[in-house]
Amino acid sequence: MADLEFRRAIRDALDEELARDERVVFFGEDVAKPGGVFAVTPGLFDAHGEERVFDTPISELAITGAAFGAAVSGLRPVIEIMFGDFLPLAMDGLVNQAAKYWYLSNEQASVPLVVRSAVGAGGRFGAIHSQSPVPWFQAVPGLRIVAPSTPVDAKALLKGAIRDDNPVLFFEHKRLYSIKEPLPDDPIEAATLGEARVVREGGDLTVVTAMRGVHDALAAAEQLSADGIELEVIDLRTLRPLDLPTVLASVRKTNRLLALEEGPLTGGWAGELVARVSEEALGELDDVWRLTTKDLPIPYSPPLEDAFLPGTDAIVANVRGRLVAA
Amino acid sequence: MADLEFRRAIRDALDEELARDERVVFFGEDVAKPGGVFAVTPGLFDAHGEERVFDTPISELAITGAAFGAAVSGLRPVIEIMFGDFLPLAMDGLVNQAAKYWYLSNEQASVPLVVRSAVGAGGRFGAIHSQSPVPWFQAVPGLRIVAPSTPVDAKALLKGAIRDDNPVLFFEHKRLYSIKEPLPDDPIEAATLGEARVVREGGDLTVVTAMRGVHDALAAAEQLSADGIELEVIDLRTLRPLDLPTVLASVRKTNRLLALEEGPLTGGWAGELVARVSEEALGELDDVWRLTTKDLPIPYSPPLEDAFLPGTDAIVANVRGRLVAA
Amino acid sequence: MARATTNAAAAPAPAQELSGPAQHGLELYRRMLVIRRFEETVQSLFQKGEVHGTTHLYIGEEAGAVGVGDVLKAQDRAAGTYRGHGHALGLGVDPQALLDEMLGRASGVCGGRAGSMNVIDLAHRLIGCFGIIGGSISAATGAALALRREDGVAVAFFGEGTTNHGYFHECLNFAAVRKLPVLYMCENNLYGEFTPWEDVTAGEIEARPRTLGIHTETIDGNDVWAVREAAGAAVERARAGEGPQFIQSMTYRFVGHSRSDPGAYRKPGELDRWKQRDPLLVARTKLTGELGVPPSGVDEVDAAVEAQIDAMIEAALAAPYPDPSLPVREFAPQAEHAP
Amino acid sequence: MARATTNAAAAPAPAQELSGPAQHGLELYRRMLVIRRFEETVQSLFQKGEVHGTTHLYIGEEAGAVGVGDVLKAQDRAAGTYRGHGHALGLGVDPQALLDEMLGRASGVCGGRAGSMNVIDLAHRLIGCFGIIGGSISAATGAALALRREDGVAVAFFGEGTTNHGYFHECLNFAAVRKLPVLYMCENNLYGEFTPWEDVTAGEIEARPRTLGIHTETIDGNDVWAVREAAGAAVERARAGEGPQFIQSMTYRFVGHSRSDPGAYRKPGELDRWKQRDPLLVARTKLTGELGVPPSGVDEVDAAVEAQIDAMIEAALAAPYPDPSLPVREFAPQAEHAP
Ligand SMILES: Cc1ncc(C[n+]2csc(CCOP(=O)(O)OP(=O)(O)O)c2C)c(N)n1
Ligand SMILES: Cc1ncc(C[n+]2csc(CCOP(=O)(O)OP(=O)(O)O)c2C)c(N)n1
Ligand SMILES: [Mg+2]
Numbered sequence A, B: 001m002a003d004l005e006f007r008r009a010i011r012d013a014l015d016e017e018l019a020r021d022e023r024v025v026f027f028g029e030d031v032a033k034p035g036g037v038f039a040v041t042p043g044l045f046d047a048h049g050e051e052r053v054f055d056t057p058i059s060e061l062a063i064t065g066a067a068f069g070a071a072v073s074g075l076r077p078v079i080e081i082m083f084g085d086f087l088p089l090a091m092d093g094l095v096n097q098a099a100k101y102w103y104l105s106n107e108q109a110s111v112p113l114v115v116r117s118a119v120g121a122g123g124r125f126g127a128i129h130s131q132s133p134v135p136w137f138q139a140v141p142g143l144r145i146v147a148p149s150t151p152v153d154a155k156a157l158l159k160g161a162i163r164d165d166n167p168v169l170f171f172e173h174k175r176l177y178s179i180k181e182p183l184p185d186d187p188i189e190a191a192t193l194g195e196a197r198v199v200r201e202g203g204d205l206t207v208v209t210a211m212r213g214v215h216d217a218l219a220a221a222e223q224l225s226a227d228g229i230e231l232e233v234i235d236l237r238t239l240r241p242l243d244l245p246t247v248l249a250s251v252r253k254t255n256r257l258l259a260l261e262e263g264p265l266t267g268g269w270a271g272e273l274v275a276r277v278s279e280e281a282l283g284e285l286d287d288v289w290r291l292t293t294k295d296l297p298i299p300y301s302p303p304l305e306d307a308f309l310p311g312t313d314a315i316v317a318n319v320r321g322r323l324v325a326a
Numbered sequence C, D: 001m002a003r004a005t006t007n008a009a010a011a012p013a014p015a016q017e018l019s020g021p022a023q024h025g026l027e028l029y030r031r032m033l034v035i036r037r038f039e040e041t042v043q044s045l046f047q048k049g050e051v052h053g054t055t056h057l058y059i060g061e062e063a064g065a066v067g068v069g070d071v072l073k074a075q076d077r078a079a080g081t082y083r084g085h086g087h088a089l090g091l092g093v094d095p096q097a098l099l100d101e102m103l104g105r106a107s108g109v110c111g112g113r114a115g116s117m118n119v120i121d122l123a124h125r126l127i128g129c130f131g132i133i134g135g136s137i138s139a140a141t142g143a144a145l146a147l148r149r150e151d152g153v154a155v156a157f158f159g160e161g162t163t164n165h166g167y168f169h170e171c172l173n174f175a176a177v178r179k180l181p182v183l184y185m186c187e188n189n190l191y192g193e194f195t196p197w198e199d200v201t202a203g204e205i206e207a208r209p210r211t212l213g214i215h216t217e218t219i220d221g222n223d224v225w226a227v228r229e230a231a232g233a234a235v236e237r238a239r240a241g242e243g244p245q246f247i248q249s250m251t252y253r254f255v256g257h258s259r260s261d262p263g264a265y266r267k268p269g270e271l272d273r274w275k276q277r278d279p280l281l282v283a284r285t286k287l288t289g290e291l292g293v294p295p296s297g298v299d300e301v302d303a304a305v306e307a308q309i310d311a312m313i314e315a316a317l318a319a320p321y322p323d324p325s326l327p328v329r330e331f332a333p334q335a336e337h338a339p
């Protein structure tokens, strides 16, 4: 059976949606003729032509603002903001225009717009090409944030994002681009946004995470299982809105919650999740905490970056420490 | 005894710091000759001259980027980004340059830079001139966020912000500009950033808030006191970093925490605070919740905006409902 | 997303036995007058506490929006600014719905949600009014990507102060490179808020788009016929595939930038000089002179508009406020998408 | 914040009985060669897994940074890009400390924290290398606000692709309006990443700053003397109060944009043509011709640089990594401020 690579899943989703719906267009810096700096979008320009798939100037204000204007005028643009770190330059169009239009227009029109962006650390790209932009956008009403962890999900969720009638930030973790999984027999259909998934069942602790963290948590779960500690691992898949029911159901079973986020401790989605669960299920919680990075920029040097990120070893050590102490 | 108006307190702090330290400069749109669109900065141009106080083009990227460049080259710039809603346009320079420089340079230089911005709703300015930008910036390591609630504090904290060696976002709530308090006898000295203040003592519930929320919470506390409910009200004063010890000490006494934020429920500082307190003091919490706005853009129409904001009446109703039910 | 094909607001122009150009000129005059009276109404209702927050009035600049609005086709669209009442009315937005919006009423064009700075009315080709400097530019640039498929043109209104913004430069280059059908309509009223344009702007504004290979022109923005002619030609060049167009329309705002503005920045005599070039005056002179409309014909329009506005005010004040207890949807529900 | 006053890296130039210009030319050549060998080293250490993430090499463009670096004074400063190793070395940053940084070692110029794209070295007048397009432009613009107080000039290095960015437009206008002493050094290497400049750039680049009233010039960026001359004159005009200056320095990058770049976008023969104008070749030709340096004099420099780099590699590979367990301070502690 053939394998599906994460980057290929993204490409295929774009390709199929471009083919399916004339209104879909795709543009960004170096995405068309060159096929993207992460080699994610080769061939789309050839397949769909320059009117539908094109390279832009280095102009994040224009790219995002134009995508917004196009989206409210009948197109369904997908844009790439190469690195999530550049999203501040695209933020005005998203926060002040796209996210508010549906509401402010009194529901005259929605803004079907997807922003793809490569995010995350661990690739030695340094402090300004490795960030997680989730916290910058998680408090923006009207925006959705999607963060897949597997190739199949990447394809299904990107199709879902393109068909969603709201502005969607679609984050692709750089350390996932090269992962593969077997291609399913059935075609991969568009997924509905906003639904988390329990990817491992366990009774001792609920670990909620996303993107790369899912893989790290699953690996940690295997190690901890040998110690008799069984993690329930939840892949959020969508970070805004959070699928609270799925998390609460699990926490009501395990009575313990660890929110695992690749990003600074302060102000991330993990904090929001901990707050929600504490508000909703205070009496059922025996323990609740976060494992994140420190409140510092992301270092370049390999030993510094490795120590900085909450990878498998850090999760194992952290859970052991917490559950043995408890 | 003379009164000190909030907007005057800001002006005086700027005036005194400009006089005290040659390195301080102040610029922004319409701040110099016109004295600011909220009439906050009149006379500074005349007093300190065009090299130190000047009007800029409508160029938020340049204003912020230039402030950063000046700050690492020996000046101590204060800039105004007129409305907090415009901060996305200024965000790259703050997040990707100013906030990371101290760390990335291996402590070669800090970035003494203050961004003043008018924030908050209730003035019928609509969805794009009323937001609270705190959530967009609260997850940025290296940034401080200051949010005063009174004229004296505004002056002391702005002086403190200007003397701080780190980039500081200084938020001025529009519905505070015209409030007054008696001018103290002693000169108002620079305050240290990062220290919350208990502004009312009470044993039943800790209400943590900032800016306009402090006034609303105090008014609510008076009403609730008549019912025999005593609120302890904490004015955070600095929203990044949060003064957790002050909050925890209070929560350990009252065992109940209400985080009151003018901003969307999801992703705000109130969530971060609830998460921190839940992590640190889970066993001591009888109840914890937030009162915020809904996850929607801010409406213009007066009845809609009034109902949208968590003002005094909403606080009273909310606390009564929660404490009576408990 | 239906699009209206008419610029006609409520009251009809007097249908005497006037020539085509006279008839049309009278209609242009009427539209400008509606904007003028609308803005005066907003100002006075603001003072009475019925309009809230802040407003940015278009008084003195009416020829711009009316001239441009008059040359657009059904498939075209425009984006205005926070100074957008005129842009909206010029496109044919219903003045009653617009006034209701200013008063925060449920019958407002956006149900009272948007207010003065953020009006949206797609049915009348108004992509939106943009409270963020440059927002109108990027929105129109993007709209042009869509509209070109149906032979449409997008227009961005913005002030001269906005030409110093990153949005301006990025979008004009983007549009030039992609040859987008968009008209950049720069309304140069000499000030950005309280700051004279020359204090914060290097070089000549028109030279900026020109260096991007964009066709540019500077016109008398207070003469609605001049605006009409220039905008009409520009829009048709854009439609014909000649790429983006730029017009610098010289004009002047007679009132403050926003509600509290003493206007201390104005140069001595400047306001008076510009008032002599009031677009309404310019139009009346041409109508009664060159176009042979009897003064009474113009007076009739004045009276009709007066009556229209009076009725509007009454209706607006009587309109109900939106009900805060109604549920509101954060997200657009999923529409059907053909496979 | 001490500022070094020298551009001299470790190895001295041969002190034969050469003329002043020849001696100086040889030193310029040496600096370019250090950059070239440095970049080749980075590339090969990247392939060996000792340099990580991504790197953007300056190979082919060395004359720019060396020419500019040579005309700056002690009180001047410059901001480079993610393609910044050359900018750093041109200013006199210690190549050893820079290489150590690439390898993530504690002895790196930023202690291994920054890596290739974000190098900062204020002691050597490097405000920083900026990973964000336009970051160098705004940083230098702001630095000029400060430096003008001490008769200093700021330089921003950036590529031609960056002239489409909002930062470019806003900052150049800002600097022009305020007459800031800043040199905008646009290194036009014909491509932004994999995209030819003409595909995404409307009009002539040099016309953009010119319309802002900024003095502009387009030069041969592969001739270090040409760069030196133009940059020297521009910097002194800026210092004399004539406001911002713009140089478009035509050059070409011989290697990929970043680590994985097959270069498919290059036009046929283009690379070869530019290699004939290799800045090192241009310099060698002028040195051994016009300036009368014996070929052996140049060879000596080659050998010295070779030896220097070999020693550097060895030292860098032996340098310790930073200790992740050491405490790190999020905030700068309060310094004393005179009242
Ligand atoms: C990004 C942004 N920055 C600043 C403002 C505040 N502001 C509103 S209007 C204005 C002046 C605009 O001047 P101009 O472009 O000439 O338009 P005019 O108001 O004169 O029509 C400014 C600075 C804003 N709305 N958005
Ligand atoms: C804001 C931003 N957008 C995009 C990028 C990605 N990027 C890095 S280099 C580059 C091309 C820059 O081209 P140019 O300005 O010509 O400089 P060159 O690399 O050719 O020296 C791009 C798009 C970035 N670093 N920052
Ligand atoms: Mg203006």
Ligand SMILES: [Mg+2]
Binding pocket: D159, D160, D161, D187, D188, D189, D190, D191, D192, D193
């Ligand atoms: Mg280039």
